[in-house]
Amino acid sequence: MALSRRAFLASQGVAAGVLLAPGRLLAALEAATPATPKLDDWKTVRSQFRLDPRYLHFAGFYISTHPAPVRDAIDAWRTTLDENPFLTTEQGLFEAESDNVQSRVRExxxxxxxxxxxxxxxxxxxxxxxxxxxxxxxxxxxxxxxxxxxxxxxxxxxxxxxxxxxxxxxxxxxxxxxxxxxxxxxxxxxxxxxxxxxxxxxxxxxxxxxxxxxxxxxxxxxxxxxxxxxxxxxxxxxxxxxxxxxxxxxxxxxxxxxxxxxxxxxxxxxxxxxxxxxxxxxxxxxxxxxxxxxxxxxxxxxxxxxxxxxxxxxxxxxxxxxxxxxxxxxxxxxxxxxxxxxSMGRSRVAARVAELNGRIKDGLASMKGVTLHTPRDPALSAGICCFEVAGKKPEDVVKALLSKKIVASTSPYANVYARLSAAIFNTEAEVDQALGALRTSIA
Ligand SMILES: Cc1ncc(COP(=O)(O)O)c(C=O)c1O
Structure with missing residues (x-):
């Protein structure tokens, strides 16, 4: 967040006691947090993430990378909590319903x-x-x-x-x-x-x-x-x-x-x-x-x-x-x-994830020596594509991809498979690059 709460207070000319009166906490936070940008193209969506550009990230489902709106919100709350841990927590959890932040999360x-x-x-x-x-x-x-x-x-x-x-x-x-x-x-x-x-x-x-x-x-x-x-x-x-x-x-x-x-x-x-x-x-x-x-x-x-x-x-x-x-x-x-x-739209995101992972599955299914374990049918699959390569341990397949700066993962189950997963921050070109790297590494 560019504006700390203290700076925000100064800019509004109000004292902390007034700000922390019932009903003001959420309004103040909202005013101090940048609005969610318009996210109607995938390039803008990609730009929200701070992923290391030296790698291609195909394990995005594992644990999230925070996009800009989430980073801003965390920063805004952290500043407010650091400045007034007692007052913010009391008001955010235990006082007026209009200030209850958990209620806003539930909504x-x-x-x-x-x-x-x-x-x-x-x-x-x-x-x-x-x-x-x-x-x-x-x-x-x-x-x-x-x-x-x-x-x-x-x-x-x-x-x-x-x-x-x-x-x-x-x-x-x-x-x-x-x-x-x-x-x-x-x-x-x-x-x-x-x-x-x-x-x-x-x-x-x-x-x-x-x-x-x-x-x-x-x-x-x-x-x-x-x-x-x-x-x-x-x-x-x-x-x-x-x-x-x-x-x-x-x-x-x-x-x-x-x-x-x-x-x-x-x-x-x-x-x-x-x-x-x-x-x-x-x-x-x-x-x-x-x-x-x-x-x-x-x-x-x-x-x-x-x-x-x-x-x-x-x-x-x-x-x-x-x-x-x-x-x-x-x-x-x-x-x-x-x-x-x-703001991105649930059906738009789902269609994009299905499209990119469909491309991964098409590529995997066409590779000699590769067994695809994920159904091709988009109705019976989502964003994770699991496969095996004949004669290679899944761990070694993932290591070979990592040596080419492609982050894949293995499934932590008794039968281990290699996994590639495309998310909203990936592109068709990245999918093709990952498939190309896999093709050469198993040839
Ligand atoms: C199917 C499934 N369930 C649960 C979990 C654990 O998720 P969490 O870290 O949110 O507890 C995982 C981990 O990725 C998972 O793959």
Whole structure:
């Protein structure tokens, strides 16, 4: 931010006490933060990122690089917090609703997700969100969580820890023999036939970081809804989705996908501040959970503690939002990332990601000795392209690319694959250069 808050105050001729009167904090911040630029061409979008130009970046989904609007927002909040840590935090969290910054983050997230602000729980990442969900569910001995062989370590381990504590069990099933040849019918029917009377929760991953496949979440949720018709409300099968590699690069309205709980970091495809994420769920789904970490966002929980009585309201997204002080300049600057995502347009971004990754997949599929593990169908894939090269370890393929200044990655799973992923800051020319480098390195 060019203008510090003190400079801003001086320019406005107001004293700090006046600025920090209720209602002024957000207005002051807004006035001191540059507006989101017009982002209607990809060159301007690229210019928002400070990526090292000596490299071609094809692992952008791993952890976000902050674009200019997010950097500006973080700087603005950091300055304000450094100048007045107590007053800013008090006002931003605990005073008038008109100054509550977490509420502004919830509103920005809800507008993007197609849900309501009170449905959004703020987390530091996908992992914490999954742990909160599984540990919050009132699982009992005799009940099971059904998940898949393809989920990320943090998803599997959240389920294992929670079921070990509760005495419930879990089971992992394969959804396909080969991701690249999987179909919607195969995936849905495998889930449907794996559900048993004891199954209370189904945990899936929207876009897999092992193979790049994107699951048909709506079709899976419809199949579970049919099974639920024969069950009592308390025995309903709940659908938990790890959505991190779909949020921000797939044109979907998350709140309408049919998930009961949706956990995602906002520090990957949303380009939010590192260390930010969310869980989305409807009020009735939040009400089923038991809080795990005390909240700083729920007045009723605090008042019940002061008055030494049980809470009078059900568990909510606010009550599930982990308390303890956080890196607020990051959490609060998530608003800028959602604004940027809205300004670029969800469908435009999704189309661009599909186009660039389609180009990668076309190139990989045409290379001798390369096996593409990601489906070619854009409806069953998103922004991650996974492959193997005959006779070469994926780690060595990635090393060879890095020696040519191309940043790729490997999938951290039992079966390791090499990955190339194109994002909104990549170009067609960069994709062709990466494919050319791969072609020569495996020749
Ligand atoms: C599918 C999947 N889920 C969860 C995670 C962990 O995400 P986070 O760092 O937001 O906890 C990753 C890591 O990239 C992942 O690939």
């Amino acid at each position: 920005a997230a809800a507008a993007y997700l197609g849900g309501k602000p009170d449905e959004v729980c703020l987390t530091p990442n996908t992992t914490t969100g999954l742990a909160l969900i599984y540990h919050g569910l009132p699982l009992k001995p005799g009940q099971e969580v059904l998940c898949t062989e393809h989920d990320h370590v943090v998803h599997h381990e959240s389920i294992r820890f929670a079921t070990e504590r509760s005495g419930a069990t879990y089971r992992k099933i394969p959804l396909f023999t080969q991701a690249s040849k999987a179909s919607v019918d195969e995936i849905v029917s495998r889930i449907r036939s794996a559900v048993r009377p004891a199954t209370r929760v189904v945990g899936i991953t929207w876009v897999h970081s092992q193979t790049g496949i994107r699951l048909p979440v709506r079709a899976i949720s419809r199949a579970l809804a049919e099974l639920n018709q024969k069950r009592d409300a308390q025995d309903r099968i709940l659908l938990v989705v790890d959505g991190v590699h779909g949020l921000g690069c797939v044109d979907e309205t998350v709140a309408e996908m049919g998930a009961d709980y949706f956990s995602a970091g906002t520090h990957k495809w949303i380009y939010g501040p590192r260390g930010t994420g969310l869980v989305w769920a409807r009020p009735d789904a939040w009400a089923r959970l038991r809080p795990v970490i005390p909240s700083f966002s729920d007045l009723e929980q605090y008042e019940a503690w002061i008055e030494n009585r049980p809470e009078r309201t059900p568990t909510s997204a606010r009550r599930m939002t982990p308390g303890g002080f956080q890196a607020y300049e990051h959490q609060w600057a998530t608003v800028a990332a959602f604004k940027m995502a809205q």
